[in-house]
Amino acid sequence: MDFTSGLNDRQKEAVLHTEGPLLVLAGAGSGKTRVLTHRIAHLIENKKVTPWSILAITFTNKAAAEMRERVGNLVGENTVRDMWISTFHAMCVRILRRNSEKLGYGRYFTIYDTADQKAVIKEVMKMLNLNEKNYPVSSVLGTISSQKNQYITAEEFSASAGDDYKNKMIAKIYAHYQKKLRENDAMDFDDLLLNTCILFRDHKDVLEFYQDKFRYILVDEYQDTNGVQYQLVQLLAKKYKNLCVVGDDDQSIYGWRGADISNILDFERDFDNAAVIRLEQNYRSTQNILEAANKVVAHNQGRKVKKLWTENEKGERISILQMDNEYREADAISEIIVNGIENGDYDYKDYAILYRTNAQSRVLEEKMMQHDIPYRLLGGTRFYERKEVKDMLAYLRTVANTKDDISMKRIINIPRRGIGASSLETITRYANVQGMDFYEAAKLSKEMSILGNGPATKVLGFVNLVEELKEIAREDDVKVLLENIIEKTSYREYLRQTEGEDYLERIANIEELVSKAASYMETSEEPSLAAFLEDIALVADVDNYDANSNSIVLMTLHSAKGLEFPVVFIPGVEEGLFPSYMSMTEGDDKVEEERRLCYVGITRAREKLYMLYAQQRTVFGRTQGAVCSRFIKELPIEVTNLEALERKRQQPSRPTMQPISKGTSTSGMTRGTSGQTRGSAADYFAGRLSIPAPATKTQKDGTMRLNTAYTNPLSPFNRQKIGSNKAEAYKPNTGLAGKKIENLPKVEDTYEQGDKIKHKMFGTGMITAVEHTEDDVFVTIDFDKGMTKKLSARFAKLQKM
Ligand SMILES: Nc1ncnc2c1ncn2[C@@H]1O[C@H](COP(=O)(O)OP(=O)(O)OP(=O)(O)O)[C@@H](O)[C@H]1O
Numbered sequence: 064m065d066f067t068s069g070l071n072d073r074q075k076e077a078v079l080h081t082e083g084p085l086l087v088l089a090g091a092g093s094g095k096t097r098v099l100t101h102r103i104a105h106l107i108e109n110k111k112v113t114p115w116s117i118l119a120i121t122f123t124n125k126a127a128a129e130m131r132e133r134v135g136n137l138v139g140e141n142t143v144r145d146m147w148i149s150t151f152h153a154m155c156v157r158i159l160r161r162n163s164e165k166l167g168y169g170r171y172f173t174i175y176d177t178a179d180q181k182a183v184i185k186e187v188m189k190m191l192n193l194n195e196k197n198y199p200v201s202s203v204l205g206t207i208s209s210q211k212n213q214y215i216t217a218e219e220f221s222a223s224a225g226d227d228y229k230n231k232m233i234a235k236i237y238a239h240y241q242k243k244l245r246e247n248d249a250m251d252f253d254d255l256l257l258n259t260c261i262l263f264r265d266h267k268d269v270l271e272f273y274q275d276k277f278r279y280i281l282v283d284e285y286q287d288t289n290g291v292q293y294q295l296v297q298l299l300a301k302k303y304k305n306l307c308v309v310g311d312d313d314q315s316i317y318g319w320r321g322a323d324i325s326n327i328l329d330f331e332r333d334f335d336n337a338a339v340i341r342l343e344q345n346y347r348s349t350q351n352i353l354e355a356a357n358k359v360v361a362h363n364q365g366r367k368v369k370k371l372w373t374e375n376e377k378g379e380r381i382s383i384l385q386m387d388n389e390y391r392e393a394d395a396i397s398e399i400i401v402n403g404i405e406n407g408d409y410d411y412k413d414y415a416i417l418y419r420t421n422a423q424s425r426v427l428e429e430k431m432m433q434h435d436i437p438y439r440l441l442g443g444t445r446f447y448e449r450k451e452v453k454d455m456l457a458y459l460r461t462v463a464n465t466k467d468d469i470s471m472k473r474i475i476n477i478p479r480r481g482i483g484a485s486s487l488e489t490i491t492r493y494a495n496v497q498g499m500d501f502y503e504a505a506k507l508s509k510e511m512s513i514l515g516n517g518p519a520t521k522v523l524g525f526v527n528l529v530e531e532l533k534e535i536a537r538e539d540d541v542k543v544l545l546e547n548i549i550e551k552t553s554y555r556e557y558l559r560q561t562e563g564e565d566y567l568e569r570i571a572n573i574e575e576l577v578s579k580a581a582s583y584m585e586t587s588e589e590p591s592l593a594a595f596l597e598d599i600a601l602v603a604d605v606d607n608y609d610a611n612s613n614s615i616v617l618m619t620l621h622s623a624k625g626l627e628f629p630v631v632f633i634p635g636v637e638e639g640l641f642p643s644y645m646s647m648t649e650g651d652d653k654v655e656e657e658r659r660l661c662y663v664g665i666t667r668a669r670e671k672l673y674m675l676y677a678q679q680r681t682v683f684g685r686t687q688g689a690v691c692s693r694f695i696k697e698l699p700i701e702v703t704n705l706e707a708l709e710r711k712r713q714q715p716s717r718p719t720m721q722p723i724s725k726g727t728s729t730s731g732m733t734r735g736t737s738g739q740t741r742g743s744a745a746d747y748f749a750g751r752l753s754i755p756a757p758a759t760k761t762q763k764d765g766t767m768r769l770n771t772a773y774t775n776p777l778s779p780f781n782r783q784k785i786g787s788n789k790a791e792a793y794k795p796n797t798g799l800a801g802k803k804i805e806n807l808p809k810v811e812d813t814y815e816q817g818d819k820i821k822h823k824m825f826g827t828g829m830i831t832a833v834e835h836t837e838d839d840v841f842v843t844i845d846f847d848k849g850m851t852k853k854l855s856a857r858f859a860k861l862q863k864m
């Protein structure tokens with residue numbers, strides 16, 4: 064079979080070059096990931112390589128699932144089953160599960176997430192008498208993590224710290240932290256990689272086994288590998304050297320997490336006979352979008368200059384929209400989406416809003432709800448980080464591994480069993496002195512008179528519960544176990560008593576976890592409690608992304624790597640936000656990383672791109688003036704809407720109608736999108752016009768009109784319509800500008816507590832509270848699906864039943 068049809072010559076070359084080291088270095092959307100997929104198919108079908116000897120590494124589980132599916136389509140599902148297509152972390156867990164005993168860990172070691180890590184650090188600092196003020200927990204964790212990512216142990220870190228007192232102390236915390244993890248039979252995320260490296264270093268037979276197994280290794284997004292990941296690849300590929308890595312140095316965006324851009328730049332040095340293939344044709348984006356991306360990233364120094372061109376249409380211009388504040392910004396986005404849907408141009412799932420920080424999502428979410436736009440939010444408080452879900456997981460982990468005292472201590476008093484902090488400390492001390500686990504000591508608390516009679520009875524009550532649950536775990540599956548935990552602890556009742564009004568939502572979350580366990584039991588080949596917990600531990604936020612559901616998606620720019628969408632919005636393109644204030648104070652290479660992030664963002668868009676900035680934004684509760692980001696100013700003016708606006712400015716008497724050349728489709732080759740630059744957006748912003756860009760909308764006939772729904776009310780074009788030339792104080796929930804102000808939906812119905820209502824997205828429910836404001840009514844509703852929401856009657860389009 065020919066797996067190269069439909070590929071260009073360079074791509075074909077990359078697919079066919081199967082023996083020896085190969086680097087595919089190419090810009091965004093040039094088909095790197097596609098090459099990997101076809102290469103795997105070619106290896107199996109034409110080179111008769113057994114699927115068992117192929118290892119493909121992706122950046123997220125989501126990307127792994129996608130690759131699995133694509134390869135499956137090419138070579139059949141059965142074949143793909145034996146292949147390792149996974150993230151670094153998932154690969155390491157798989158290796159460690161079989162070999163952890165060689166490192167002194169149990170087979171069922173627990174994987175700690177950030178919250179667990181913090182709990183351990185806090186315990187260690189307490190023990191060392193260190194103050195959180197001087198040693199903030201997250202910064203200590205950050206330092207430890209970055210050492211681990213560079214393959215530096217606690218002892219090495221201590222040795223390298225020299226006279227630096229603070230680092231010496233952090234090295235000490237690091238050492239105790241590792242000791243504690245070991246005692247708990249737990250590893251954090253970085254340990255998964257680090258310990259696999261150590262396993263390979265100290266157990267040559269194990270390394271050789273995997274070297275022989277993985278004769279063909281492929282790595283996507285190689286530019287974002289860190290030191291330890293680099294080591295792993297080097298070690299595994301050392302024997303056969305059939306290693307294909309693909310990446311783009313312009314998309315290296317995880318420097319802050321230890322990724323090292325030089326890994327990709329040094330590939331030719333690491334493997335002296337390495338072949339290098341460059342792909343230059345972009346298949347994803349319009350010419351305008353590609354031109355914008357190329358020009359922005361060209362401002363970075365010391366990069367490998369790449370040519371990237373496309374045969375795609377010129378496409379629409381990039382819209383730069385200036386808004387008053389973040390609420391208006393979110394309104395503008397909503398408005399554009401609603402228009403696109405109403406005109407039948409796009410589906411909800413075609414839209415993505417990509418922002419710099421998770422904190423930006425709240426306002427966006429609020430507005431999407433108001434405008435009835437179905438959305439999915441990735442990141443933020445993740446499902447598995449919610450309190451109630453973590454409680455349930457802590458129970459499961461306790462049952463799976465009674466050495467894990469972080470989990471055990473989390474739930475020993477949830478729901479309240481009257482076990483006090485001093486009892487816990489006494490047991491801990493006894494356990495330390497006797498060199499036993501916390502749980503073993505707890506079991507003995509009465510027998511050995513560790514505690515008084517009363518407290519000991521309470522602790523034994525808990526021990527009995529754990530033993531009972533362990534018995535169930537032996538006999539039954541995870542779902543049954545989970546249901547038993549919820550029943551036996553009366554956890555629902557506990558939530559009802561302690562969680563106030565959103566307890567229904569929390570119950571819905573634990574029920575969601577039960578459903579997750581049920582579907583796990585159905586789909587997993589070898590279901591077990593340990594494997595279930597492992598699955599969950601490895602789920603990163605992007606992994607809940609389901610491209611099939613018809614809703615828009617909100618996520619950070621970082622998590623959008625590798626993905627593509629017809630329409631992309633990037634809000635908050637302001638100095639201090641994007642590039643971040645931190646990067647601006649830390650120097651040029653940090654700003655360059657932000658610029659690469661901007662390049663990643665722009666190149667996610669296939670057809671349309673909107674970049675927005677606000678003149679005012681509230682950050683950490685403080686409202687500040689904001690200015691347009693340098694990244695917008697670096698755009699070539701002719702690919703943006705600014706050029707047309709500039710022309711409009713010169714004819715202020717006819718501001719509303721202006722012909723604009725719609726993207727002329729070019730047939731045949733349009734090599735090099737560089738074209739002739741008439742100037743950059745920076746010229747535009749350089750003071751010639753102090754009030755920039757009211758938003759515009761290109762109509763079907765190619766003319767452009769001001770879309771008053773999301774223009775800047777301060778703009779001279781719009782003052783009359785708004786009826787005021789002063790900046791109005793922002794009022795929540797009246798955030799629609801322009802014409803929409805007059806047409807705000809009315810609150811016709813009077814709502815009362817106890818009314819039954821229906822909502823388009825959330826279904827039916829009952830009103831539990833009503834709150835009147837000047838121009839709206841807010842109703843709190845318990846929906847029959849289990850969640851509780853407070854909605855604006857004006858916007859939520861509630862239907863009384
Ligand atoms: N030869 C080709 N013909 C048609 N479409 C292609 C070709 N190669 C790639 N594509 C399409 O172009 C888009 C981008 O491809 P892909 O995601 O593999 O690029 P990439 O280089 O991995 O991008 P990124 O750098 O963003 O990860 C995809 O929709 C892919 O299907």
Ligand SMILES: [Mg+2]
Pocket residue numbers: 095096097283625
């Ligand atoms: Mg890719």
